[in-house]
Amino acid sequence: MDVLINVFVALHIIGIASLLGGFLTQMKAMGAGTARFTPAMLHGALTMLITGIALVGLNQADGQTVNNVKIGVKLAVLVVILALVYVKRDEERVDKGLFGAVGGLTMVNIFIATLWV
Template sequence: MDILLGIILILHFIGLASLLGGVLVQVKDAIAGKGRIVAAMIHGALTQLVTGVALVGLIQMGGGEINNTKIAVKLAIVLIITVLVFLFRKKNPVVSWAIWVIGALTIANIAIAVLWH
């Protein structure tokens, strides 16, 4: 079970890297009004969503403690990110605020994961 949990956690981090990396690549274009939703952002958002739910399920199956309020907040944020990514994926260029909001929510989710005990 520990190996599976570790693999899912690694995939969760890869999804985070993909999502945040996609946002950072688009920052310069977003400033110029030419930003777009790249595939890395779509795949990263979906990976974060699926692996996050899997992590919670695996931890609960193993008898671990879960802060349900924290998880609910993080789930709400990743759902908003995923909806924004899918709403704007076919628009070129995308409104710049969408990229900024996706980036800010991604960083907020990181902060919640690290700082909320």
């Protein structure tokens, strides 16, 4: 079971890398007002959602304790990110504030995952 959990953790990290990487590559465009949500950002958020749900189930099935409040907060932040990226995915330009919010929420999600014990 540990190997399967570690595979899903790796996939979860790949999802966050895709989402954050898509944001970071658009930082210069955000300054110019021409940033847009890339397909990699949408796919990264979806990967995080699916693998996160799988990780909760696998950890509970393995008898490990899961901090449901932490998972709930992370899920709420991810749903907001996913909704913003999904709704604005076809627009050629995204407002700086909206684009910055997605990057900020992504980093908040990372900090919640790593710092909340």
